[in-house]
Amino acid sequence: MVKLIIGGTGSGKTKELIDQVNAAVKEEKGSVVCISRGDKLTFDISHDARLIDAKEYPIKGYEGLLGFVGGIHAGNYDITRVFIDGLYKITGEKDAAKAETFLDELSAFSEKHTVNFVVSLSEDPAAATEGMKKYL
Incomplete structure (x- = not known):
């Protein structure tokens, strides 16, 4: 399942994501991962979730991020939830068609x-896009 949280700057997306990460840590039997750009979530999410600062890794574009997610999963098959905060920021590309793909x-x-x-x-x-709307 993929769920998309979409909204303009200051609309509460990150707050909603933080709440979902913290709830997932309590509910999930497996590991919870949160990928963000920068360390702004360090004190907001539970220390039981694995917080990854995307700036620390050479992630380039959407294919790079998909490969990164695959690598994280390959290293830990117990992962049941992955949160990605700020898709455009992490990929460095604001392209709705590529985001949909x-x-x-x-x-x-x-x-x-x-x-x-x-x-x-x-x-x-x-x-x-219409393709994005199916994930809302």
Whole structure:
């Protein structure tokens, strides 16, 4: 399953994501991972979740992020939830069509490996593509 949290700057996306990470840590039997750009979430999410600062790794574009997620999973098959905060910031590309393709590929990964994803995206909800809307 892939769930998309979309909204403009200051709309509460990160707060919602933090709440979901902390709830997942309490509910999930497996590992919870949160990928963010920077260390701003360090004191907001539970220390039981694995917080990864994407700036520390050479992630380039959507394919790079998908490979990164695959590598994280390959290193720990117990991961059941992955949260990605700020898709455009992490990939360095604000491209709705590429983001839609990424979400579709993430959904296929989710089904194959039984990992659930929550992705936040800074974008006007009216600008979401039809393909993105199925993940809302």
